[in-house]
Amino acid sequence: MKSILFLAQLALVAAAPSGSAAKRKACSALHFEAEDALISGTNSVLTELAGYSGTGYVGRFEAADDRIRFEIPSEEQGLYDLTITYAGIYGEKRASVVLNSGASEEVYFAQSTGFEDAPAGQVLLQAGDNTLDIVSNWGWYVIDSITLTPTPARPPHNIDEDLVNPAANANAKALYAFLKDNYGKRILSGQQDHDFAAWVEQQVGKAPAIYQGDIGTAVEEGIDYHGRGGILTFCWHWNAPVGLYDTAEQPWWRGFYTEATDFNIAAALQNPESNANYTLLIRDIDAIAEELLRLQDAGSPILWRPLHEAEGGWFWWGAQGPEPVIELWRIMYDRLTNHHGLNNLIWVWNSVDPAWYPGDEYVDIVSADSYTQGNGPLSGLYNQLVDLGSDRKIVAATEVGAAPRPELLELYQAHWSWFVVWTEPYINDPVWNSPEILQEIYDSEYTLTLDEIQGWLEQYS
Numbered sequence: 186m187k188s189i190l191f192l193a194q195l196a197l198v199a200a201a202p203s204g205s206a207a208k209r210k211a212c213s214a215l216h217f218e219a220e221d222a223l224i225s226g227t228n229s230v231l232t233e234l235a236g237y238s239g240t241g242y243v244g245r246f247e248a249a250d251d252r253i254r255f256e257i258p259s260e261e262q263g264l265y266d267l268t269i270t271y272a273g274i275y276g277e278k279r280a281s282v283v284l285n286s287g288a289s290e291e292v293y294f295a296q297s298t299g300f301e302d303a304p305a306g307q308v309l310l311q312a313g314d315n316t317l318d319i320v321s322n323w324g325w326y327v328i329d330s331i332t333l334t335p336t337p338a339r340p341p342h343n344i345d346e347d348l349v350n351p352a353a354n355a356n357a358k359a360l361y362a363f364l365k366d367n368y369g370k371r372i373l374s375g376q377q378d379h380d381f382a383a384w385v386e387q388q389v390g391k392a393p394a395i396y397q398g399d400i401g402t403a404v405e406e407g408i409d410y411h412g413r414g415g416i417l418t419f420c421w422h423w424n425a426p427v428g429l430y431d432t433a434e435q436p437w438w439r440g441f442y443t444e445a446t447d448f449n450i451a452a453a454l455q456n457p458e459s460n461a462n463y464t465l466l467i468r469d470i471d472a473i474a475e476e477l478l479r480l481q482d483a484g485s486p487i488l489w490r491p492l493h494e495a496e497g498g499w500f501w502w503g504a505q506g507p508e509p510v511i512e513l514w515r516i517m518y519d520r521l522t523n524h525h526g527l528n529n530l531i532w533v534w535n536s537v538d539p540a541w542y543p544g545d546e547y548v549d550i551v552s553a554d555s556y557t558q559g560n561g562p563l564s565g566l567y568n569q570l571v572d573l574g575s576d577r578k579i580v581a582a583t584e585v586g587a588a589p590r591p592e593l594l595e596l597y598q599a600h601w602s603w604f605v606v607w608t609e610p611y612i613n614d615p616v617w618n619s620p621e622i623l624q625e626i627y628d629s630e631y632t633l634t635l636d637e638i639q640g641w642l643e644q645y646s
């Protein structure tokens with residue numbers, strides 16, 4: 186599930202530095218001085234602050250539509266890592282970067298006393314003339330220059346041979362082998378909710394390869410989709426086991442939200458032997474194990490994504506920082522695997538920040554959720570997840586508002602294993618996914634649909 190707060194955070198993540206990209210070597214960088222750009226609004230060329238390159242720098246982006254425009258000719262289409270040399274002498278700020286008058290990407294400028302380099306995401310230059318605008322946004326910063334470094338070809342992935350559970354069953358192993366085989370070559374289409382999967386099938390004439398549901402409500406639909414040869418993934422909107430406010434503003438069914446309960450996960454994990462709330466956590470895990478066992482008995486492996494979006498803090502399991510939720514993840518892993526014998530699970534972690542990561546020995550796949558418009562490749566987010574899993578874990582886009590366009594995924598080398606689009610108003614709102622783009626995505630050679638994956642379980646067993 187999305188939230189406005191999450192939208193804001195992911196806008197930043199999308200433009201955040203990519204560790205792996207930053208580490209790669211430059212081939213031939215393009216460099217442009219701000220004082221040579223088209224300067225508009227109240228901006229002017231300044232020279233007071235020492236340390237600039239060229240003959241000056243440009244500031245101060247005082248008005249909302251102040252901008253500078255770089256004109257960038259390119260012989261061919263090419264992907265570049267963008268770096269902006271700026272000075273944040275008025276405090277930390279945000280700027281907008283707009284390529285070829287398209288969507289706006291936000292860039293973060295830390296406070297500084299002199300000129301610094303800010304990583305500003307990736308830009309795809311078209312053959313011919315390009316424009317790159319830096320627009321005020323928060324304003325009150327100065328720009329010295331920009332540098333575009335060709336993004337080198339991605340080195341081969343080095344995905345773990347085996348699942349973390351040494352007793353993983355043949356079905357889980359088959360699914361993992363199937364995902365590994367397609368990783369970097371194809372993306373699996375996916376849809377949240379059975380009715381919306383049916384809607385997609387009606388709309389584009391092809392059904393999603395992956396069905397995502399909530400383990401609390403969607404087991405029957407899951408078994409049905411497994412019967413059609415589909416792949417299942419489940420999240421869990423886990424109501425706090427006790428302490429729900431259950432008021433008009435915070436009804437019981439919002440009980441997975443931090444704001445709907447006073448349940449404290451950190452306190453519940455103290456002194457497990459004598460803590461009634463710890464016992465309640467285990468009771469709930471045991472109850473959900475029954476549902477997962479039904480799917481195991483039906484012969485379906487599961488991409489299991491509990492404790493999702495923990496780092497956002499808007500769900501109670503993430504409300505007390507990283508340590509308690511990491512502990513709860515390990516407890517759940519141990520309980521479901523070793524106590525309940527659930528060997529059909531592939532463990533999908535769903536936060537990006539390394540401080541929240543439960544560890545390579547507890548995670549099979551790393552993932553994130555992103556609600557940004559434009560059907561873009563989400564390459565900044567992808568690169569962060571590659572780094573999180575040391576490129577040894579498959580990376581997935583487990584909830585998106587706008588499905589990524591295959592052409593861009595290939596150009597940006599954003600090798601998401603699968604995408605799942607959330608329900609309305611995302612999948613069926615043209616602002617997020619126009620009928621034409623949805624058709625293009627489902628028709629693409631690069632996208633795997635339900636009809637194209639038939640027999641995967643037998644083939645990889």
Ligand SMILES: *[C@@H]1O[C@H](CO)[C@@H](O)[C@H](O)[C@H]1NC(C)=O
Pocket residue numbers: 427428447448449452460461462
């Ligand atoms: C268990 O959690 C509830 C709800 O937050 C709280 O009121 C109660 O004091 C907790 N019990 C213990 C033993 O900590």
